[in-house]
Amino acid sequence: QGTRDHPPAQAALRERLLSAVVSCFKRHGAAAIDTPVLELRETLMGKYGEDTKLIYELQDQGGELLALRYDLTVPFARYLAMNKITNMKRYHVAKVYRRDNPATTRGRYREFYQCDFDIAGQFDPMIPDAECLKIVHEILTDLQLGDFVIKVNDRRILNGVFAVCGVPESKFIPACSTVDKLDKVPWEEVRSEMVGEKGLSPEAADGIGEYVQLHGGLDLIEQLLQDPKLSQHKLAREGLGDMKLLFEYLTLFGITGKISFDLSLARGLDYYTGVIFEAVLLQQENQHVEESVSVGSVAGGGRYDGLVGMFDPKGRKVPCVGVSIGIERIFSILEQRLEASGEKLRTTETQVLVATPQKHLLAARLKLISELWDAGIKAEMLYKKDPKLLKQLQYCEDTGIPLAAIVGEQELADGVVKLRDVATREEVRM
Amino acid sequence: QGTRDHPPAQAALRERLLSAVVSCFKRHGAAAIDTPVLELRETLMGKYGEDTKLIYELQDQGGELLALRYDLTVPFARYLAMNKITNMKRYHVAKVYRRDNPATTRGRYREFYQCDFDIAGQFDPMIPDAECLKIVHEILTDLQLGDFVIKVNDRRILNGVFAVCGVPESKFIPACSTVDKLDKVPWEEVRSEMVGEKGLSPEAADGIGEYVQLHGGLDLIEQLLQDPKLSQHKLAREGLGDMKLLFEYLTLFGITGKISFDLSLARGLDYYTGVIFEAVLLQQENQHVEESVSVGSVAGGGRYDGLVGMFDPKGRKVPCVGVSIGIERIFSILEQRLEASGEKLRTTETQVLVATPQKHLLAARLKLISELWDAGIKAEMLYKKDPKLLKQLQYCEDTGIPLAAIVGEQELADGVVKLRDVATREEVRM
Numbered sequence: 001q002g003t004r005d006h007p008p009a010q011a012a013l014r015e016r017l018l019s020a021v022v023s024c025f026k027r028h029g030a031a032a033i034d035t036p037v038l039e040l041r042e043t044l045m046g047k048y049g050e051d052t053k054l055i056y057e058l059q060d061q062g063g064e065l066l067a068l069r070y071d072l073t074v075p076f077a078r079y080l081a082m083n084k085i086t087n088m089k090r091y092h093v094a095k096v097y098r099r100d101n102p103a104t105t106r107g108r109y110r111e112f113y114q115c116d117f118d119i120a121g122q123f124d125p126m127i128p129d130a131e132c133l134k135i136v137h138e139i140l141t142d143l144q145l146g147d148f149v150i151k152v153n154d155r156r157i158l159n160g161v162f163a164v165c166g167v168p169e170s171k172f173i174p175a176c177s178t179v180d181k182l183d184k185v186p187w188e189e190v191r192s193e194m195v196g197e198k199g200l201s202p203e204a205a206d207g208i209g210e211y212v213q214l215h216g217g218l219d220l221i222e223q224l225l226q227d228p229k230l231s232q233h234k235l236a237r238e239g240l241g242d243m244k245l246l247f248e249y250l251t252l253f254g255i256t257g258k259i260s261f262d263l264s265l266a267r268g269l270d271y272y273t274g275v276i277f278e279a280v281l282l283q284q285e286n287q288h289v290e291e292s293v294s295v296g297s298v299a300g301g302g303r304y305d306g307l308v309g310m311f312d313p314k315g316r317k318v319p320c321v322g323v324s325i326g327i328e329r330i331f332s333i334l335e336q337r338l339e340a341s342g343e344k345l346r347t348t349e350t351q352v353l354v355a356t357p358q359k360h361l362l363a364a365r366l367k368l369i370s371e372l373w374d375a376g377i378k379a380e381m382l383y384k385k386d387p388k389l390l391k392q393l394q395y396c397e398d399t400g401i402p403l404a405a406i407v408g409e410q411e412l413a414d415g416v417v418k419l420r421d422v423a424t425r426e427e428v429r430m
Numbered sequence: 431q432g433t434r435d436h437p438p439a440q441a442a443l444r445e446r447l448l449s450a451v452v453s454c455f456k457r458h459g460a461a462a463i464d465t466p467v468l469e470l471r472e473t474l475m476g477k478y479g480e481d482t483k484l485i486y487e488l489q490d491q492g493g494e495l496l497a498l499r500y501d502l503t504v505p506f507a508r509y510l511a512m513n514k515i516t517n518m519k520r521y522h523v524a525k526v527y528r529r530d531n532p533a534t535t536r537g538r539y540r541e542f543y544q545c546d547f548d549i550a551g552q553f554d555p556m557i558p559d560a561e562c563l564k565i566v567h568e569i570l571t572d573l574q575l576g577d578f579v580i581k582v583n584d585r586r587i588l589n590g591v592f593a594v595c596g597v598p599e600s601k602f603i604p605a606c607s608t609v610d611k612l613d614k615v616p617w618e619e620v621r622s623e624m625v626g627e628k629g630l631s632p633e634a635a636d637g638i639g640e641y642v643q644l645h646g647g648l649d650l651i652e653q654l655l656q657d658p659k660l661s662q663h664k665l666a667r668e669g670l671g672d673m674k675l676l677f678e679y680l681t682l683f684g685i686t687g688k689i690s691f692d693l694s695l696a697r698g699l700d701y702y703t704g705v706i707f708e709a710v711l712l713q714q715e716n717q718h719v720e721e722s723v724s725v726g727s728v729a730g731g732g733r734y735d736g737l738v739g740m741f742d743p744k745g746r747k748v749p750c751v752g753v754s755i756g757i758e759r760i761f762s763i764l765e766q767r768l769e770a771s772g773e774k775l776r777t778t779e780t781q782v783l784v785a786t787p788q789k790h791l792l793a794a795r796l797k798l799i800s801e802l803w804d805a806g807i808k809a810e811m812l813y814k815k816d817p818k819l820l821k822q823l824q825y826c827e828d829t830g831i832p833l834a835a836i837v838g839e840q841e842l843a844d845g846v847v848k849l850r851d852v853a854t855r856e857e858v859r860m
Contacts, residue, residue, distance in 0.1 A: 001494060003468055005509050008461035008520065015462065027803055029810035031438035031777040032445065036541050037467060037498075037525060038433055057489045058498075061529055064431060068467075068488075079435050090438065095467060099491055111466050123813035130796075131813075138803065252796040347461040348519075366560075366682040373457055373568065380459035380519075383553035383561075 002102030002110030008347035013338065014113075014331060016345075017143070018093055021115045021325055024139050025091035028131060030117055033090050035075040037097075041065040047074050047307070049177060049270045054098045068097035072116040073271070073304070073322060080120055081311030086318050087121035109328060118322030120308070126242055129275045129303060130249035132323040136279050136299045137255045139325060145298070145333060147282040150258055151215075153265040154243055155272050155302070157224075160236020161263070164229040165207030167200055173270060174198045179212050180266035183280075187213060215262040218247050239274070246275065267302060274303030275321065281333075298326045344400075352403040352419075354381040355392040362386070364407045368417065372405070379405075396422040432532030432540030438777035443768065444543075444761060446775075447573070448523055451545045451755055454569050455521035458561060460547055463520045465505040467527075471495040477504050477737070479607060479700045484528045498527035502546040503701070503734070503752060510550055511741035516748050517551035539758060548752030550738070556672055559705045559733060560679035562753040566709050566729045567685045569755060575728070575763060577712040580688055581645075583695040584673055585702050585732070587654075590666020591693070594659040595637030597630055603700060604628045609642050610696035613710075617643060645692040648677050669704070676705065697732060704733030705751065711763075728756045774830075782833040782849075784811040785822040792816070794837045798847065802835070809835075826852040 006014060044055055044067050056068040069075050072092045080088065093115045102110050117135055119128035133150060140148050158179070162172050178193050187209055194200040194208070211230075214220060221244050230236050243261060250256050267276045279299040301323035308318035338345065354369040356362075362385050372379040380401065382392055389406075396404055406418040411429070420427045436444060474485055474497050486498040499505050502522045510518065523545045532540050547565055549558035563580060570578050588609070592602050608623050617639055624635040641660075644650060651674050660666050673691060680686045697706045709729040731753035738748035768775065784799040786792075792815050802809040810831065812822055819836075826834055836848040841859070850857045 003466035005466070005512075006464035007513070008463055011462040011464050014464070026779050027806065027808045029778050029780040029808065032441040033438055034436035034441050034444070036433035036435070038527075038541065056491070059487045059489050061486070082435075083437070097468075111468065119813070121813070124815045127792075127796075127813040127815075134800065134803065249796055252793055253800045348459050349456050350459040362557075363682055366557075366679055370564065370683045373564065376457065378457045378459065383549070383551070383557040385554045385557075 002100070004109065004111075009345055010335070012345050012347045013334060017327065017331055017334060018113070018115065020142055021139055021327065022091065022093060024135060024142065025115075025117050027138075028089070028117070028135060030089045030091040033076075033079065033092055034094070035069075035072075035079055035092070037068055037095070038066045039069050039075060039078070041067045043078050043311070044070055044074060047269070047271055047310075049173065049268055051098075051268065054100050056097045056099050070098060071096050072114050072324070073118070074307070076116070076118055076120075076322075077304070077307040077318075077320065078311045080308045080318055080320075081316075085120070089117075089119050091115070091117045112328045115325040115327050116322060117325075118320055120318050120320045122319055126245045126249060126275075129242075129321050130246055130253065132301055132321055133246075133250060133259065133277060134253050134255060136277070136301075136323055136325075137253075137258060140279060140281075140298065143330060143334070145281055145330065148258060148279055148298070149260050149282060150277055150279045150299075151260050151262040151265045152243070152246070152275065152277045153262055154239035154275050156235040156239030156274060157230075157243070157263070158266060160230055160233035160239065161208060161211045162204075163233055164236075165204045165211075167204050167208070171198060171200065175200065175208070176266045177268050179208070179264060180268050182212060182264040182266075212264045215260050215264070217256065217259070217261060218244070220261050221247065242275065267300065271304040271307045272302040273305045276300075276302035277323075296329060298329050300324060300326070346400040348380075348399060348401075349378050350380045350399065350401045351378045352380075352405050353392060353396050353401045354379055355389060355404045355406045356387075357389045357406060357408040359386040361407065361409070361412075364412055368405060368407055393420075393422065432530070434539065434541075439775055440765070442775050442777045443764060447757065447761055447764060448543070448545065450572055451569055451757065452521065452523060454565060454572065455545075455547050457568075458519070458547070458565060460519045460521040463506075463509065463522055464524070465499075465502075465509055465522070467498055467525070468496045469499050469505060469508070471497045473508050473741070474500055474504060477699070477701055477740075479603060479698060481528075481698065484530050486527045486529050500528060501526050502544050502754070503548070504737070506546070506548055506550075506752075507734070507737040507748075507750065508741045510738045510748055510750075511746075515550070519547075519549050521545070521547045542758045545755040545757050546752060547755075548750055550748050550750045552749055556675045556679060556705075559672075559751050560676055560683065562731055562751055563676075563680060563689065563707060564683050564685060566707070566731075566753055566755075567683075567688060570709060570711075570728065573760060573764070575711055575760065578688060578709055578728070579690050579712060580707055580709045580729075581690050581692040581695045582673070582676070582705065582707045583692055584669035584705050586665040586669030586704060587660075587673070587693070588696060590660055590663035590669065591638060591641045592634075593663055594666075595634045595641075597634050597638070601628060601630065605630065605638070606696045607698050609638070609694060610698050612642060612694040612696075642694045645690050645694070647686065647689070647691060648674070650691055651677065672705065697730065701734040701737045702732040703735045706730075706732035707753075726759060728759050730754060730756070776830040778810075778829060779808050780810045780829065780831045781808045782810075782835050783822060783826050783831045784809055785819060785834045785836045786817075787819045787836060787838040789816040791837060791839075791842075794842055798835060798837055823850075823852065 055070050058066040095111055096114050097111055136150055159172055162175050167175055178190055182190055191205045194205040195202050224230050225240050250259055278297050280297050303321040305319040309315045354365050356365050365381050369379050369381050404420040411418055416429045418427050418429050485500050488496040525541055526544050527541055566580055589602050592605050597605055612620055621635045624630040625632055651670055654660055655670050680689055708727050710727050733751040735749040739745045784795050786795055795811050799809050799811050834850045841848055846859045848857050848859050
């Protein structure tokens with residue numbers, strides 16, 4: 001349940017999509033790593049907040065307690081700590097596992113690919129963070145998915161908001177996961193969850209409400225830097241200062257047009273410590289309505305400066321920032337678009353079919369195809385002793401093979417091959 | 431235990447290796463499919479003989495009983511049956527899982543990659559089977575792994591041997607897995623396992639011994655076709671007839687020089703029904719000794735005409751033949767060879783580092799690198815506001831970046847960039 005086979009047409013589309021993402025990661029100088037699908041259970045515990053219950057656990061095999069990885073970020077942090085690496089730019093494309101309620105029509109599965117790019121190391125502020133946003137911008141532009149916006153916020157600003165509104169520190173993380181729902185439900189519902197389930201005071205909730213409904217650009221940053229309450233909070237001030245720097249760098253990259261500083265963005269995971277971001281596609285729901293509607297997140301990430309330290313025996317920290325591309329949702333969109341266009345994606349790359357027009361010529365076909373393979377040419381033949389020529393040409397048309405190399409008795413006698421263009425039916429002897 | 435992280439150098443080597451294997455599979459017209467790492471437990475049960483105990487099972491999550499796939503063949507058969515596909519040529523490169531005693535120095539892990547190519551469908555005899563052997567020959571030649579031999583046998587011949595030696599049919603499969611050990615232990619040990627553990631009569635074991643120590647080519651096939659006992663056994667006769675046909679096709683492919691018809695080859699798995707094969711690398715153990723020594727199997731496969739039917743509610747059969755490339759062992763060999771050569775594999779593909787020779791030029795670097803990325807050029811910069819030029823050039827040398835694009839105050843004023851060849855130190859303004 002919640003998993004799927006990928007038949008050839010899907011596998012081919014997926015290969016095309018992954019290769020676009022990976023070539024962007026390589027363009028930014030990342031190296032690949034690979035880690036096991038299995039991790040020790042204890043590695044994954046306490047990293048995913050309320051979602052820890054979604055981790056797939058393996059049966060005790062009389063040795064180690066194992067689980068399937070939930071994302072690629074925690075294994076990366078574990079890898080850095082284990083190998084005492086303090087500086088690395090890596091990408092990783094692999095499957096992750098969540099024992100979630102699958103919603104396969106919306107592209108939510110229990111097994112799915114993630115494509116992650118992360119920069120680990122102690123650097124000057126916001127330069128790697130800006131590159132992560134540039135990468136999201138490049139990929140979404142490259143894939144031509146239509147209009148999008150990248151929402152940006154900072155956990156320090158959010159914590160500052162909670163603090164100045166009188167929320168006790170122990171409730172920051174629960175408050176965070178409630179705020180995170182603002183992109184799906186209206187403020188009133190979020191407010192009532194805060195007061196009801198999370199036990200915040202109504203005054204605190206109202207105070208938070210005034211902040212988290214704000215979004216804008218550099219102007220909003222400046223405004224909040226002047227905010228009498230928020231500007232008194234040390235971490236919030238640092239966060240706002242970094243946000244200003246980030247916008248400066250993004251201006252040099254020429255991408256601020258797609259960036260929105262959005263105080264409602266919280267992201268669910270425990271491990272973020274600084275900048276957080278999320279890209280959503282915008283869709284004109286109705287031609288007559290001006291407003292555009294979000295069709296969901298297709299990339300997200302942020303800064304997690306404390307995660308690597310959790311795996312180091314001495315707690316040594318390695319600051320990290322990274323982005324994960326939501327390949328499954330993008331795949332669903334591309335798949336629907338391909339279907340609508342009626343375009344048929346070839347599932348093989350075969351260049352030529354080796355064919356014979358008469359019987360008793362299997363040996364000639366085997367000899368010729370062997371020569372073609374040895375010359376590096378992608379070639380197929382039908383696995384029949386005496387196939388009909390029509391069937392052979394039909395196979396070319398069905399599978400998109402552009403050429404047929406035909407050897408008949410005459411060609412054998414003359415020491416030539418007849419090369420036929422399947423589409424135009426033109427033939428040359430060679 | 432028994433798993434490993436792949437750091438960038440290994441991941442890069444693996445990518446190179448997998449791409450060689452995949453391009454061979456594509457050259458033979460195969461399409462890619464992908465299936466989940468998780469399968470229903472019942473799908474995997476009863477397919478792997480004694481090795482069923484090595485399957486990783488997941489905890490009951492209050493729904494389905496799941497396990498990690500053990501190979502890619504059973505999921506392929508399940509896929510064909512589920513989708514009622516009767517005709518397909520596919521490849522699949524993915525990880526599989528075995529709760530085995532890991533022997534990591536010999537490249538045996540609990541999580542490892544398999545690279546499978548299979549042809550499903552009802553075709554004329556031995557044409558797809560011959561192609562599988564051609565593929566093994568192409569890949570091992572292409573990877574320049576040194577001398578190798580591909581051992582070929584047929585389960586029908588082996589069963590014929592057991593039958594004419596008086597083994598009851600219920601003991602064919604146990605006898606098979608004992609014979610399979612002949613490449614590792616001498617005949618005496620195999621014989622005593624047969625008589626002791628497997629309960630064969632000493633006469634039967636001796637009879638088997640006379641056959642399974644034979645190996646050769648077309649001559650041996652002819653000899654066995656005349657064998658007074660074996661030629662009386664219907665299935666053995668069919669197997670020998672097909673083996674003769676196979677050698678005919680392999681002669682047309684020009685690869686019989688590396689093929690050995692070897693009656694000791696049995697292969698452990700239950701599901702084989704016809705031709706089986708295994709490729710082993712040969713290594714000159716000692717310059718003074720003529721004999722060459724096997725360093726283990728690097729590819730294997732065979733025909734399994736009954737497996738798909740096990741997953742079809744009506745038991746409809748789809749004949750299949752396929753090959754699995756033992757990528758981990760090959761990887762170990764290539765890794766050792768790379769280490770011995772002292773060659774350093776680049777882990778990134780960065781073409782140019784954007785550098786500045788003076789302070790306060792971060793904005794110029796960000797602007798230039800953004801233009802390069804947008805033009806599809808693989809570019810990096812140091813994540814420092816004011817890095818020293820020497821450090822920037824050192825980074826190029828350490829990571830193999832061939833070019834540095836330098837913007838200083840003078841270049842900015844002149845509206846040019848200085849492009850420096852890191853190795854030769856030549857510079858051009860452009």
